[in-house]
Amino acid sequence: MYRGQRVGVVMPACNEEGFVGDVIGDMPTFVDRIYAIDDCSTDGTWREILAAAREDRDALERKRTARDRPARDRRETTQRTEGVTETARAVPDEQDSVLTDGGVSVLAKRATVHDPIGRVVPIRHPENRGAGAAIKTGYLAALEDGVDAAVTVDADGQMDLEQMSRLLDPLVEGTADYAKGNRLQSSEYRASMPRFRLFGNAILTVLTKFASGYWKTMDPQNGYTAISREALEAVDVEGLYEYYGYCNDLLVKLNVNDMAVADVAMPAVYGEEESSIAYTEYVPKVSTMLFRNFLWRLRTKHLVRGFHPLVLLYPFGVVTGVIGAIGVLQSLVTLAGTGSVSYQGTASAVVLVVGIASLLFAIGFDVDESEHLETQVGPTQ
Known part of the structure; x- marks a missing residue:
């Protein structure tokens, strides 16, 4: 014990x-x-x-x-x-x-x-x-x-078993329901990670922030985790994702159930074992799963269980942003050919700005909604 x-x-x-x-x-x-x-x-x-x-x-x-x-x-x-x-x-x-x-x-x-x-x-x-x-x-x-x-x-x-107690402490002390390792919090820890893994991890970190709503949590691919019995009972264990993106999928399920997450800084350990992940298959599959989970989280947490404006701001921002961007690009083509800026170009720029502002508002609301559920544990001295 x-x-x-x-x-x-x-x-x-x-x-x-x-x-x-x-x-x-x-x-x-x-x-x-x-x-x-x-x-x-x-x-x-x-x-x-x-x-x-x-x-x-x-x-x-x-x-x-x-x-x-x-x-x-x-x-x-x-x-x-x-x-x-x-x-x-x-x-x-x-x-x-x-x-x-x-x-x-x-x-x-x-x-x-x-x-x-x-x-x-x-x-x-x-x-x-x-x-x-x-x-x-x-x-x-x-x-x-x-x-x-x-x-x-x-x-x-490739996991330092001496770090296990640091994952368990937030659960035992009641400050988190789920704790995970974070190899990106410290510059020293990041330096030990291969560049290719670091690049891929950074991209998936951003995508997982959108999907899960845990905007301060990093390194979602880290499989060194600890979860409380209460959190396991709250999420649908039988419905968890069965591919390598299970860590990302679990974070989404935890957020929907208002579970607190602790991000624990710890070093990466790489030995002789080679990764079996096929990245050409991994990236598309996990990205698609994250997009579906993002939509599921918005619908379940911010529409079905309780309404929040961000559920409207996200799609409005995306749609207006795309329309505005297309209009601006068309105007730039016209400008290159005629040398003059049309009314359509000005209107498209305004629509683009409105779309970007809507997305920023949605992200701001999203961050505020889950800020109290996130804790960062720094590296040991």
């Missing part, structure tokens, strides 16, 4: 042999559950998860035995006096060679859940479903177990 809260780690893994075992072995001792989801790997990822789980269980048991030996000896002496042995009350060892279907839950319909091995719950997808789907499976398992906070950690070793 961490500061009185039960912590579960959701760790998706696909072809992470050689990495996933180390991540499990390095997990902080305050983590109560590790949901290791093998997304139908074709290498030895599943075997490594099981082996690492047993090693982790044995290592923790040795630590507990060494720490609790004096107290246990006293209890056994007392229990023998009363005719009750500790052995009779012990919980049976895990049948870690047996696979269960996890019952008739939604989780069981999408994955095979292995009996817990110590604190590790190995979970396996029968087919490759994607990173977002693996996260969703882990969230469903965390909800079933009733953990207080679920942390997402990649299996490639």
Whole structure:
């Protein structure tokens, strides 16, 4: 437990042999559950998860035995006096060679859940479903177990596990329902990120600000996150996006449900593992998803649940801005040919200015609406 809260780690893994075992072995001792989801790997990822789980269980048991030996000896002496042995009350060892279907839950319909091995719950997808789907499976398992906070950690070793407590602190202290890493807040942290990733991240940061309404939050692609049980229960976990843009999608769902978000500055860690993201497919798919989510957020939060002028200002600004821009361009072509400015050109310029002003007003309203839901946590000294 961490500061009185039960912590579960959701760790998706696909072809992470050689990495996933180390991540499990390095997990902080305050983590109560590790949901290791093998997304139908074709290498030895599943075997490594099981082996690492047993090693982790044995290592923790040795630590507990060494720490609790004096107290246990006293209890056994007392229990023998009363005719009750500790052995009779012990919980049976895990049948870690047996696979269960996890019952008739939604989780069981999408994955095979292995009996817990110590604190590790190995979970396996029968087919490759994607990173977002693996996260969703882990969230469903965390909800079933009733953990207080679920942390997402990649299996490639590119997340500093020592930073996990900084993600959990805002949840435990009640200042946020969701905390995420931010590699862009510090110039030192930005310098360690490859230029291509930095450029792509900056573009998606802007698009996600529009879609989610969290205008101060940056680095939405950061998969190192922590979410409270209350926030998981509020969002539609089953309906979460199952592609790589799941982090962006979740932010939109959180905003619609008025959940507070903490942006926690932390360094990027890049090792030998190569990214499996195909950016030619990734950028169009995620951009389209963000546009749909933007429209959904405006309709759900600012029209259905309660009216706000920004739901009108956004489309009005876009339409008038586009009409004005087209008119200005046509006027410039005319100006180049005749050397004179027409009345139409002046009117188009006015329409363009009105459109831009409307968009700025809409963004200003949007920022004000969610400002109280955002917190920034600076880098450690």
